[in-house]
Amino acid sequence: MPLNIPNSLTLFRIAMIPVFMLFFFLPFKWAAPASAIIFALAAITDWLDGYLARKLGQFSNFGAFLDPVADKLMVVAALVLLVYYDGSALMAIPAVVIIGREIAISALREWMSELGSRSSIAVSWMGKVKTTAQMIAIFLLLWRYDIGWIPVYSLGLLLLYVSTVLTLWSMFSYLKAAWPTMREEMVDDDSQSGV
Template sequence: MRMNVPNSLTLARIVMIPVFMLLFFLPFHWAAPASAIIFGLAGLTDWLDGYLARRLEQYSNFGAFLDPVADKLMVVAALVLLVQHDASPLLAIPAVIIIGREIAISALREWMSELGERASIAVSWLGKVKTTAQMVAIFLMLWRHDIAWIPTYTLGMVLLYASAGLTLWSMFNYLKAAWPTLKDDDRLL
């Protein structure tokens, strides 16, 4: 495996997870915004590594595998921390929807790859919008401090519900795209 810039950014995103988690638990006023900033930087590296891979034509099988893993690790870690911090059904419901969808669609992609049909469930524009909404929502909720008159946590919660809705919508679209292949697979029964 040859290391390139996009793969280095993806690995950096994974390294940011324990840093972000440590900052989240520090008992200082600045810790919440600092953890949000690390999360935000990780989100930017997600966009940047994809952009650079296309721009520099630095695609790799390793990058294709690791990039979505890094994204899911960061989002799941953040959602678990947020639910631990604010243990309420109001937060747990969208967190479970988002995490459950990620598990289900990852399994679906794996299965479709085994059937040679992975391209039929490639990442869509809706998946990108969903990811952006999740990242912004989680960033705002991690920040935890109002900015001027803007209640960032509440705004983040509203956006998290919107992203949970987008999550379900994109999951149904992926399942709909995969259904013709899945229903014709006699290994299902």
């Protein structure tokens, strides 16, 4: 495993997951904003590790594998905490959609990789917009408390729904890109089974 700067930042992002979770459960009013800030610092490393990998020419297969795993672990951990805190369908529904999409697209990428067609479902600009919206929404929801007249939690919930729509949109974009390969595989499977 090449332990370069981008990979170190990705590992740092994973290490921050239990830290922001711990702060989330502390029984102090400042704990929620502290959890949000730790989450935000970890999320910033997502942008920073990609930037440094390009700038320093420090790409690696390990980094390409670990970076999206770190993102998904962060998002899923935060959404589970938020569903625990909120306990309403308004929070649970987008959380299930987002987590379900992440599982489905990860499985699709793995399958496409086995077929040698992973490049046809590479991360798109829509995926990046979706990730940014998710991270901001989760930050606001973890922060929880209003700042002056700004209804932070309500704003976070609204942005979570926007990111849920973007999540579905990007999922359908990936499925559309993968459809020719999927159709070809289904035809091959049918011909091999004699259907």
